[in-house]
Amino acid sequence: xxxxxxxxxxxxxAAWLAGLALCVGVQAAGQPSSSTAFPRTAxxxxxxxxxxxxxxTANWDLEAHGPRPSPVIALGAVGAVPPGVxxxxxxxxxxxxxxxxxKQENAKNWMTLDPEVKCFLPGVPRATYLPxxxxxxxxxxxxxxxxxxxxxxREINMVPRGKGPVDFWMGxxxxxxxxxxxxxxxxxxxxxxWFDRAGNFHSDALHVTERYTPMTPHHxxxxxxxxxxxxFTRPWTIxxxxxxxxxxxxxxxxxxxxxxxxxxxxxxLVKKPGR
Amino acid sequence: xxxxxRPLVYSGALAALLAPAILAVPVAGQQAxxxxxxxxxxxxxxxxxxxxxxxxxxxxPFQRPLELGNTVRFASQDEKAxxxxxxxxxxxPPPRPAAPNVGAYGAEWTPRNVVPNLRTxxxxxPPDGRLPPMTPEGLARYRALTExxxxxxxxxxxxxDVATYERCISRPMPRINQGYNSGTLIVxxxxxxxxxxxxxxxxxxxxxxxxxxxxxxxxxxxxSRGHWEGNTLVVETVNLTDKQAGFPPAELLRGGKEEPxxxxxxxxxxxxxxxxxxxLGRSGYPQGNFRLTERYTPIDAQLxNYEAxxxxxxxxxxxxxxxxxxxxxxxxQIYEYACHESNYGLRNALSGARYQDKVAAEAAKRxxxxxxx
Numbered sequence: 001x002x003x004x005x006x007x008x009x010x011x012x013x014a015a016w017l018a019g020l021a022l023c024v025g026v027q028a029a030g031q032p033s034s035s036t037a038f039p040r041t042a043x044x045x046x047x048x049x050x051x052x053x054x055x056x057t058a059n060w061d062l063e064a065h066g067p068r069p070s071p072v073i074a075l076g077a078v079g080a081v082p083p084g085v086x087x088x089x090x091x092x093x094x095x096x097x098x099x100x101x102x103k104q105e106n107a108k109n110w111m112t113l114d115p116e117v118k119c120f121l122p123g124v125p126r127a128t129y130l131p132x133x134x135x136x137x138x139x140x141x142x143x144x145x146x147x148x149x150x151x152x153x154r155e156i157n158m159v160p161r162g163k164g165p166v167d168f169w170m171g172x173x174x175x176x177x178x179x180x181x182x183x184x185x186x187x188x189x190x191x192x193x194w195f196d197r198a199g200n201f202h203s204d205a206l207h208v209t210e211r212y213t214p215m216t217p218h219h220x221x222x223x224x225x226x227x228x229x230x231x232f233t234r235p236w237t238i239x240x241x242x243x244x245x246x247x248x249x250x251x252x253x254x255x256x257x258x259x260x261x262x263x264x265x266x267x268x269l270v271k272k273p274g275r
Numbered sequence: 276x277x278x279x280x281r282p283l284v285y286s287g288a289l290a291a292l293l294a295p296a297i298l299a300v301p302v303a304g305q306q307a308x309x310x311x312x313x314x315x316x317x318x319x320x321x322x323x324x325x326x327x328x329x330x331x332x333x334x335x336p337f338q339r340p341l342e343l344g345n346t347v348r349f350a351s352q353d354e355k356a357x358x359x360x361x362x363x364x365x366x367x368p369p370p371r372p373a374a375p376n377v378g379a380y381g382a383e384w385t386p387r388n389v390v391p392n393l394r395t396x397x398x399x400x401p402p403d404g405r406l407p408p409m410t411p412e413g414l415a416r417y418r419a420l421t422e423x424x425x426x427x428x429x430x431x432x433x434x435x436d437v438a439t440y441e442r443c444i445s446r447p448m449p450r451i452n453q454g455y456n457s458g459t460l461i462v463x464x465x466x467x468x469x470x471x472x473x474x475x476x477x478x479x480x481x482x483x484x485x486x487x488x489x490x491x492x493x494x495x496x497x498x499s500r501g502h503w504e505g506n507t508l509v510v511e512t513v514n515l516t517d518k519q520a521g522f523p524p525a526e527l528l529r530g531g532k533e534e535p536x537x538x539x540x541x542x543x544x545x546x547x548x549x550x551x552x553x554x555l556g557r558s559g560y561p562q563g564n565f566r567l568t569e570r571y572t573p574i575d576a577q578l579x580n581y582e583a584x585x586x587x588x589x590x591x592x593x594x595x596x597x598x599x600x601x602x603x604x605x606x607x608q609i610y611e612y613a614c615h616e617s618n619y620g621l622r623n624a625l626s627g628a629r630y631q632d633k634v635a636a637e638a639a640k641r642x643x644x645x646x647x648x
Contacts, residue, residue: 042319049464120616135479137464139318139326144462144469146477153477155460155609168611192616249485254494258615259444262434269625271432271632 038214051245054129057084061198089237106199119257121169123193125224164188184210203230218244315573329601330388333452339396339404400596413590431628443614445495449583458607512567
């Protein structure tokens with residue numbers, strides 16, 4: 001594992017460690033050569049394996065917004081929408097006029113329309129910045145991303161296959177390397193998922209190009225280019241950092257929310273006593 | 276051993292030198308048997324490489340049919356086929372000319388990846404291929420569960436009476452033969468192994484020797500920790516939820532009466548004899564918070580032995596172990612299993628039942644009016 005450093009003396013410590021590595025030659029191939037090097041696999045590619053999580057307000061609203069009250073009065077401050085800056089290149093999402101109106105309608109009906117409320121699969125890129133960690137497993141020719149949310153997961157095929165045979169909630173992912181960046185072409189979406197809790201949406205013409213680029217040993221830059229000619233006037237980009245979960249014993253815990261939403265979805269169909 | 280020096284010790288060339296000289300010779304129809312001789316490939320970080328897609332469909336019953344006595348395995352595929360033919364004929368329902376055979380539900384998307392296996396039961400221990408007796412507590416829970424299922428059958432009073440698999444939550448742990456979509460992808464990365472089951476569940480198991488999760492965290496897949504014993508991946512699981520009741524199949528306790536059963540299910544003959552249901556169409560005994568030990572041993576380039584030991588002293592008087600061979604299926608494409616998103620079956624069953632309640636209530640009201648006139 002890379003050595004984690006912080007504080008004013010970290011530079012000195014790093015220099016000392018680098019010197020030690022040179023002196024005794026303990027640095028094996030594939031290991032980071034200093035505190036600033038990203039881990040690499042035996043074939044020299046960045047090793048994206050690990051547990052990652054987005055921090056911030058992208059899932060609340062990709063665009064700049066002030067705080068808003070909770071739609072569930074009983075939840076008070078716990079359910080309130082925190083303020084946030086925009087994660088969208090250029091600030092706002094370039095909707096076609098009809099789509100801008102639909103977005104407003106979605107936002108008004110957040111509680112009844114947001115697929116996240118129902119524990120439906122979140123789609124891409126929303127899965128990345130949901131408030132749950134996700135884990136990447138990487139081995140030669142294989143990429144698996146498992147999300148902490150529900151049973152969401154994606155196998156990223158490193159041999160390009162083109163469009164998928166049917167539509168998917170999580171799309172159909174083909175990956176390749178461009179230098180140190182893992183580029184994932186995601187196509188074959190259905191039109192059921194949203195980008196956030198603010199009603200931002202897409203059609204089944206969505207094409208997402210994701211780019212995972214090492215920033216520091218514990219940070220990735222995540223970029224998603226969104227193309228959907230049925231909904232937007234031009235392609236637009238989401239950019240946010242991903243943070244490594246550095247707790248020594250970090251692991252994904254089950255969040256099988258299908259079970260947690262049954263009363264919401266089916267409660268009105270349950271037999272009531274005396275009826 | 277630290278990750279710094281491991282690659283030096285287990286370089287690819289060295290691993291090849293160390294591989295046993297006597298390799299398993301694959302023969303046609305080879306059976307899943309322990310074979311210490313097979314040395315699988317290694318990952319770049321020197322773990323045995325189990326990666327790829329497998330399936331584990333089986334036509335072997337969980338318990339050995341009583342009539343087979345001490346026969347642990349059939350002598351040949353022919354003998355097994357003949358036995359299956361006779362057993363099917365015995366349990367076939369009487370012919371119903373009015374109901375033409377339209378085939379099994381979903382038969383067109385249940386391509387069979389049945390792994391060849393001449394054994395007469397998946398259960399290997401106890402050696403008689405039969406489950407050990409239940410404890411009084413286990414039996415009481417089993418009877419209560421059966422009674423509840425009998426009362427709630429087809430009533431759909433609540434989603435809580437429906438199997439957790441049909442509610443798109445989880446399939447029972449550990450996995451046994453299932454009708455379809457049992458393809459399973461294994462992916463490894465340094466310190467981890469992931470099992471991606473096509474239906475619902477993904478397990479990501481740490482191999483770094485960390486302790487299990489706090490007992491306060493009960494999960495549908497439990498808390499699993501793995502380690503290597505030679506080329507065998509050993510996974511120990513605790514903290515399983517007791518909310519599932521699907522394992523093992525209750526084929527021998529139909530209505531509380533023991534009855535040898537080798538074939539047949541409510542889904543028809545298309546479903547192999549390994550899939551067995553009780554008379555209510557639900558499989559399984561109640562489960563407690565048991566300890567599960569799984570052993571994954573590759574035995575040749577295609578086959579891997581899967582052995583699972585269930586130690587549940589509150590339910591069973593002894594631990595038991597079953598062996599279910601897995602086979603590589605390189606052409607099996609695992610697709611998204613968006614089950615909860617489209618669970619019209621559950622919604623419509625509940626909705627239909629409430630409509631029937633309403634119709635019945637109105638009929639009762641009319642009857643009351645008539646009698647009071």
